[in-house]
Amino acid sequence: MTAEPGVHTARPQDSRPALTADTRDTGVDAAVAAARRVIAALLAAGDAPGADLGRVASTLHEVADHLDEHAPPLKERLVTMWAGEGVTRHDPVTGPENAIAPPLVLRGKDDGSVTATTTLGLPYQGPPGYVHGGVSALLLDHTLGVANHWGGPSGMTAELTLRYHRPTPLFEPLTVTGRQTSVDGRKIRTVGAITAAGKVCVSAEGLFIAVQPERPR
Amino acid sequence: MTAEPGVHTARPQDSRPALTADTRDTGVDAAVAAARRVIAALLAAGDAPGADLGRVASTLHEVADHLDEHAPPLKERLVTMWAGEGVTRHDPVTGPENAIAPPLVLRGKDDGSVTATTTLGLPYQGPPGYVHGGVSALLLDHTLGVANHWGGPSGMTAELTLRYHRPTPLFEPLTVTGRQTSVDGRKIRTVGAITAAGKVCVSAEGLFIAVQPERPR
Numbered sequence: 001m002t003a004e005p006g007v008h009t010a011r012p013q014d015s016r017p018a019l020t021a022d023t024r025d026t027g028v029d030a031a032v033a034a035a036r037r038v039i040a041a042l043l044a045a046g047d048a049p050g051a052d053l054g055r056v057a058s059t060l061h062e063v064a065d066h067l068d069e070h071a072p073p074l075k076e077r078l079v080t081m082w083a084g085e086g087v088t089r090h091d092p093v094t095g096p097e098n099a100i101a102p103p104l105v106l107r108g109k110d111d112g113s114v115t116a117t118t119t120l121g122l123p124y125q126g127p128p129g130y131v132h133g134g135v136s137a138l139l140l141d142h143t144l145g146v147a148n149h150w151g152g153p154s155g156m157t158a159e160l161t162l163r164y165h166r167p168t169p170l171f172e173p174l175t176v177t178g179r180q181t182s183v184d185g186r187k188i189r190t191v192g193a194i195t196a197a198g199k200v201c202v203s204a205e206g207l208f209i210a211v212q213p214e215r216p217r
Numbered sequence: 218m219t220a221e222p223g224v225h226t227a228r229p230q231d232s233r234p235a236l237t238a239d240t241r242d243t244g245v246d247a248a249v250a251a252a253r254r255v256i257a258a259l260l261a262a263g264d265a266p267g268a269d270l271g272r273v274a275s276t277l278h279e280v281a282d283h284l285d286e287h288a289p290p291l292k293e294r295l296v297t298m299w300a301g302e303g304v305t306r307h308d309p310v311t312g313p314e315n316a317i318a319p320p321l322v323l324r325g326k327d328d329g330s331v332t333a334t335t336t337l338g339l340p341y342q343g344p345p346g347y348v349h350g351g352v353s354a355l356l357l358d359h360t361l362g363v364a365n366h367w368g369g370p371s372g373m374t375a376e377l378t379l380r381y382h383r384p385t386p387l388f389e390p391l392t393v394t395g396r397q398t399s400v401d402g403r404k405i406r407t408v409g410a411i412t413a414a415g416k417v418c419v420s421a422e423g424l425f426i427a428v429q430p431e432r433p434r
Binding site: 027033039040046049050057061077099121122133134135137141142145159167173214215 | 257340355
């Protein structure tokens with residue numbers, strides 16, 4: 001077993017520590033930010049007349065080919081991506097190197113909870129104009145995990161229950177929160193919610209077991 | 218209220234109907250397939266020496282600019298994307314037009330269940346070398362919804378419980394299944410699971426309420 005993965009706790013100007021990696025405006029982070037624009041633009045355009053989608057496809061393949069040419073062997077990459085601060089850079093919720101992530105920037109509060117605000121667009125759509133219920137589950141699962149890192153012992157998800165109170169709107173600011181509520185031996189209980197305009201859209205309850213996954217080396 | 222959204226049920230050669238949209242090898246689908254390669258390649262490369270990430274970023278911004286230039290107004294796009302067969306083309310689980318989606322290709326079986334196989338890579342990583350628990354929740358929420366479309370009345374997720382039995386491996390074939398178990402008035406109950414090499418990694422139970430979201434027009 002390795003030590004508990006560290007989280008990035010540099011204090012930003014607002015004095016509440018960011019528990020997620022900072023997005024840099026250069027290197028792979030900047031390329032990933034551009035890739036997020038492409039994902040959203042493809043959904044916004046669809047098969048729009050005038051868009052040269054054949055050229056778009058070939059340009060994107062060229063970009064992928066260039067990156068693949070310079071990528072280290074996967075086994076080696078899995079070691080470096082899980083070393084040091086890398087731990088929060090690749091996940092599909094907060095990772096600045098993962099174009100699937102909105103990304104969520106979670107901050108720890110003095111009361112032991114964590115919070116983030118985000119606005120989601122077309123890539124995260126479920127029902128027309130609303131966030132996919134499974135995307136809400138994805139954001140909350142991760143937020144509860146980070147709340148454990150911030151508020152007390154952390155572990156692996158054993159059980160997660162989501163309750164959908166009202167549809168979660170796209171294109172409007174959402175607040176995502178998490179808070180550890182109890183620790184009983186290795187059993188950790190954590191709750192969270194997604195709210196829009198002060199109303200709870202989705203709430204979550206998680207049971208986590210205090211074991212740490214082994215890191216590749 | 219509109220009619221229940223139709224799902225694509227063209228019978229492929231294996232005689233079990235695909236409940237998700239077919240991926241075309243031209244137009245926006247082909248561009249989205251290339252975008253998926255870019256997402257994965259960015260994670261595989263990271264800040265790899267020799268990769269010209271500045272050029273990658275500017276190329277991707279040019280692609281996004283080109284698409285944005287030709288995209289219809291969002292309000293209009295929301296109407297067309299929810300018309301006819303479009304209903305299954307944009308979601309973040311099965312959508313051939315959504316680069317976030319693996320995409321899952323779900324097929325309906327004669328016993329009323331639905332099933333898909335998929336292999337997930339770095340964009341879906343949670344613990345080192347394993348699928349993110351929230352990604353499993355995303356896939357299962359959607360699969361349970363499609364199982365409702367296939368097996369009986371369908372509706373909106375009210376409650377979803379995920380149980381994590383063992384870590385779900387990346388880079389190995391996964392089977393995702395869903396099956397409606399009961400309908401009691403407007404209450405629909407549905408179960409599902411993700412298995413790897415025949416062993417259940419994650420199981421899900423959902424309660425759905427038989428209401429249909431309104432489609433934009």
